Amino acid sequence: MDYSKYPAEPFRIKMVEPVKMVSKEERAAVAKESGYNTFLIPSKEVYIDLLTDSGTNAMSDRQWAGMMLGDEAYAGSRNFEHLESTVKELLGVKHVVPTHQGRGAENILSTIAIKPGQYVPGNMYFTTTRFHQEHNGGIFVDIVRDEAHDATIDVPFKGNIDINKLKKLIDEKGAESIAYVCLAVTVNLAGGQPVSMANIKEVSALCREHGIKVFFDATRFAENAYFIKEQEEGYADKTITEIVHEMFSYADGATMSGKKDGIVNIGGFLALNDEELFMAAKEMVVVYEGMPSYGGMAGRDMEALAIGLKESMQFEYIQHRVLQVRYLGERLLEAGVPIVEPVGGHAVFLDARRFCPHLEQKDFPAQALANELFIESGVRSMERGIVSAGRDIKTGENHTPKLETVRLTIPRRVYTYKHMDVVADAVIKLYNHKEDIKGLKFVYEPKQLRFFTARFEHI
Ligand SMILES: *Cc1c(COP(=O)(O)O)cnc(C)c1O
Numbered sequence: 001m002d003y004s005k006y007p008a009e010p011f012r013i014k015m016v017e018p019v020k021m022v023s024k025e026e027r028a029a030v031a032k033e034s035g036y037n038t039f040l041i042p043s044k045e046v047y048i049d050l051l052t053d054s055g056t057n058a059m060s061d062r063q064w065a066g067m068m069l070g071d072e073a074y075a076g077s078r079n080f081e082h083l084e085s086t087v088k089e090l091l092g093v094k095h096v097v098p099t100h101q102g103r104g105a106e107n108i109l110s111t112i113a114i115k116p117g118q119y120v121p122g123n124m125y126f127t128t129t130r131f132h133q134e135h136n137g138g139i140f141v142d143i144v145r146d147e148a149h150d151a152t153i154d155v156p157f158k159g160n161i162d163i164n165k166l167k168k169l170i171d172e173k174g175a176e177s178i179a180y181v182c183l184a185v186t187v188n189l190a191g192g193q194p195v196s197m198a199n200i201k202e203v204s205a206l207c208r209e210h211g212i213k214v215f216f217d218a219t220r221f222a223e224n225a226y227f228i229k230e231q232e233e234g235y236a237d238k239t240i241t242e243i244v245h246e247m248f249s250y251a252d253g254a255t256m257s258g259k260k261d262g263i264v265n266i267g268g269f270l271a272l273n274d275e276e277l278f279m280a281a282k283e284m285v286v287v288y289e290g291m292p293s294y295g296g297m298a299g300r301d302m303e304a305l306a307i308g309l310k311e312s313m314q315f316e317y318i319q320h321r322v323l324q325v326r327y328l329g330e331r332l333l334e335a336g337v338p339i340v341e342p343v344g345g346h347a348v349f350l351d352a353r354r355f356c357p358h359l360e361q362k363d364f365p366a367q368a369l370a371n372e373l374f375i376e377s378g379v380r381s382m383e384r385g386i387v388s389a390g391r392d393i394k395t396g397e398n399h400t401p402k403l404e405t406v407r408l409t410i411p412r413r414v415y416t417y418k419h420m421d422v423v424a425d426a427v428i429k430l431y432n433h434k435e436d437i438k439g440l441k442f443v444y445e446p447k448q449l450r451f452f453t454a455r456f457e458h459i
Pocket of ligand 1 (some may be wrong): 054101102103104128129185188218219256257258259260268269351
């Protein structure tokens with residue numbers, strides 16, 4: 001492995017949070033008490049926490065300084081003005097509706113832009129996104145390129161929309177029956193796979209021709225921009241900010257979870273260009289979130305988000321971010337551990353189908369693997385497979401996604417390369433006695449977004 005490819009952390013650490021390692025016996029007891037669901041494990045029992053990169057980021061000194069400038073007025077906070085002008089300037093969008101996090105924006109967009117029975121095509125589903133679409137009577141249609149569903153196909157821009165799938169949907173159902181296209185940059189559940197500028201442009205042109213709006217799930221827009229700069233012809237000399245600006249020029253708006261590329265612990269927003277939709281969104285935000293000038297965030301949260309958005313587009317930051325994730329992936333590949341390839345922007349996904357070939361999907365191999373990894377090493381990860389996919393809203397049958405994965409998600413600016421080594425060593429050790437991993441079954445299955453709170457036991 002060529003270590004020189006990986007830049008050192010582009011920051012100094014000036015505050016630390018000690019972590020402790022409990023014994024393997026204790027962790028086995030904790031896993032059992034937590035119903036073999038890593039979401040239910042208390043944080044204090046975790047050594048390296050790769051459950052998610054959502055809200056787990058380390059803020060910068062500037063963001064913390066910004067927290068002290070919180071203007072906690074109920075209406076018209078200065079921090080909202082700062083957030084609003086930052087989003088408008090950096091993304092080039094017309095209107096900003098603040099929300100408490102990404103799903104708050106998804107809720108509002110789905111409520112105002114979907115009529116019951118309309119289709120909502122997207123490049124692979126995301127859990128909360130699809131929930132809100134379906135909850136508002138929308139029918140999710142997956143139009144991601146086929147390769148995205150295959151962990152073993154290593155192609156660039158694996159998150160791209162298959163333009164023929166979109167054309168076919170428009171031809172068969174008619175443009176009026178499509179609420180909007182939800183274009184995720186990057187595609188979380190495909191492995192953090194980016195979408196190329198060419199694809200964004202093509203989708204946008206086709207949609208504009210048919211009067212269909214395009215909304216980004218912009219959660220990881222800065223990571224996506226890094227991939228474009230690194231891998232797409234013509235973008236090597238462009239700044240991340242220029243690339244982001246161009247990306248958004250092809251969209252009608254976006255839902256954004258600030259907890260990801262906003263580098264904060266809480267927050268989000270809905271960005272819209274359309275005046276009428278903006279008015280409708282403002283009417284909804286007061287019902288679900290709060291005043292249109294805070295939307296569920298404290299003034300200080302909005303200040304930290306405004307600063308974090310700018311920091312996420314600094315080249316040194318985003319390069320280290322994406323390459324640190326790739327480093328973990330490379331270490332695993334070198335040892336022959338099956339992962340989703342290529343490595344995406346925010347996480348390394350273990351391919352549980354190949355990791356645990358002795359388990360069938362109905363026995364929840366990824367869920368079982370995530371738990372064994374925790375027991376083995378204190379590393380917490382997350383299932384992204386059949387459990388997360390839930391049941392079909394009409395038939396009640398389990399969705400059976402091709403990708404059955406365990407996601408090792410790297411929080412921003414929190415862990416070092418040495419932590420990545422500890423994680424890699426733990427996964428490799430487990431891989432060497434993978435036959436011992438036993439399947440699981442539900443003992444409690446919630447109706448909605450079941451993965452968050454379900455409980456399991458060994459078969
Ligand atoms: C996290 C996430 C969301 C939802 O955002 P929250 O802030 O967790 O509500 C939506 N889409 C994607 C791709 C995400 O990763």
